Amino acid sequence: MVKLRLKRCGRKQRAVYRIVAIDVRSRREGKDLRKLGFYDPIRNQTYLNVPAILYFLEKGAQPTGTVQDILKRSGVELRPNQAKFN
Secondary structure, three states: EEEEEEEEEOOEEEEEEEEEEEEOOOOOOOOOOOEEEEEOOOOOOOEOOHHHHHHHHOOOOOOHHHHHHHHHHOOOOHOOOHHOOO
């Protein structure tokens, strides 16, 4: 199963996160299938590759809770069957 989740980047005390499509069994820093955007919580900046995100959601990828919140704030529409996260 594929999930859309955050991957930590940046330096100490200055985290920046990439939004990636990754296999459920992989570690947080593991090999991702595709980079879909980034999120900077300190500057509150977000960049999303919306067509790629919608492609993975249509194929059955599940967003984690945090990624789902970021997508909602950015205005990406999630259908009710896509809104499940485990």
